[in-house]
Amino acid sequence: MINIVVAGPRGKMGYEAVQLCERDQDLHLVAVVDSKHNGRTLNELEGFGNQEVPIYSDMEECFSDHKVDVLVDLTTPAFGKKHMEIALTHGVRPVVGTTGFTDKDIQELTRLAEEKELGAIIAPNFAIGAILMMKFSQLAARYLTDVEMIEQHHDQKLDAPSGTAIKTAQLIATERKEKQQGHKDEKEDLAGARGANFEGMRIHSVRLPGRVAHQEVLFGGEGQLFSIKHDSLNRRSFMPGVKLSIEHVLKLDTLVYGLENLID
Numbered sequence: 001m002i003n004i005v006v007a008g009p010r011g012k013m014g015y016e017a018v019q020l021c022e023r024d025q026d027l028h029l030v031a032v033v034d035s036k037h038n039g040r041t042l043n044e045l046e047g048f049g050n051q052e053v054p055i056y057s058d059m060e061e062c063f064s065d066h067k068v069d070v071l072v073d074l075t076t077p078a079f080g081k082k083h084m085e086i087a088l089t090h091g092v093r094p095v096v097g098t099t100g101f102t103d104k105d106i107q108e109l110t111r112l113a114e115e116k117e118l119g120a121i122i123a124p125n126f127a128i129g130a131i132l133m134m135k136f137s138q139l140a141a142r143y144l145t146d147v148e149m150i151e152q153h154h155d156q157k158l159d160a161p162s163g164t165a166i167k168t169a170q171l172i173a174t175e176r177k178e179k180q181q182g183h184k185d186e187k188e189d190l191a192g193a194r195g196a197n198f199e200g201m202r203i204h205s206v207r208l209p210g211r212v213a214h215q216e217v218l219f220g221g222e223g224q225l226f227s228i229k230h231d232s233l234n235r236r237s238f239m240p241g242v243k244l245s246i247e248h249v250l251k252l253d254t255l256v257y258g259l260e261n262l263i264d
């Protein structure tokens with residue numbers, strides 16, 4: 001049994017992670033961390049069935065009261081880093097799907113994980129299909145170096161571009177040199193029209209009700225187009241990756257950023 005704490009249980013992803021623990025015999029949900037409802041139990045909240053799991057608003061108190069192996073953090077960009085620091089300081093391995101980490105955050109958290117000799121995972125996207133999209137895009141960029149991305153998410157998303165789009169751009173950047181794309185004299189008549197610029201790659205972020213998580217990576221060459229697309233149609237699509245991460249993080253003694261590092 002792996003003792004789990006989920007942070008953000010009332011959120012769209014946190015709710016699915018709680019249900020994953022309920023379904024999976026290897027995962028034991030010992031407590032949850034929520035910004036509200038301190039001192040109550042999950043079964044007192046609407047939608048949680050009979051899960052008599054204690055709710056804490058103070059993560060440190062939660063880790064003092066329980067023996068925890070893994071923290072699954074699915075909160076907001078404002079709290080992801082702080083929660084990882086608290087977990088590592090208390091000897092708990094974090095598996096974090098929360099997005100919005102900067103390069104500096106990842107460097108600092110890597111140092112902390114190594115100092116504590118603990119595994120940690122930051123996964124911008126837990127869906128296996130999205131990992132394949134990123135890996136295939138990295139390969140394609142070796143041959144087709146003009147790239148644009150369109151990522152689409154629901155309209156409650158706080159960060160843009162998505163963590164997945166940034167990670168895809170970082171992987172592609174390992175295979176192609178920075179280059180200016182489009183006409184050298186192009187000019188935006190409306191600010192933002194050409195999207196965000198990552199080493200010359202353009203990233204376009206769509207936010208609409210009804211969307212879940214979608215990304216298309218578009219490659220252009222002389223007389224040809226190539227595109228790779230992934231759609232998450234519901235949040236269950238992320239749960240096999242959460243389980244995979246929980247299993248892997250127990251065997252690690254450093255921070256891994258991106259599930260592409262865990263699958264061949």
Ligand SMILES: NC(=O)c1ccc[n+]([C@@H]2O[C@H](COP(=O)([O-])OP(=O)(O)OC[C@H]3O[C@@H](n4cnc5c(N)ncnc54)[C@H](O)[C@@H]3O)[C@@H](O)[C@H]2O)c1
Nearest residue numbers: 008010011012013033034035074075097098099124125126
């Ligand atoms: N890695 C992935 O595959 C993946 C997939 C979907 C979403 N995400 C990311 O996961 C995060 C959550 O997404 P969501 O769609 O579930 O968002 P959401 O807004 O539905 O849920 C976030 C939850 O976090 C809670 N929260 C905020 N601050 C907190 C704190 N200090 N302590 C405890 N709980 C706190 C909120 O109350 C809310 O219930 C986002 O950063 C999103 O980008 C990642």
Ligand SMILES: O=C(O)C1=N[C@H](C(=O)O)CCC1
Nearest residue numbers: 099124125157162163164213
């Ligand atoms: O719903 C979200 O928010 C998602 N965020 C991740 C990202 O930023 O890439 C992954 C997919 C869903």
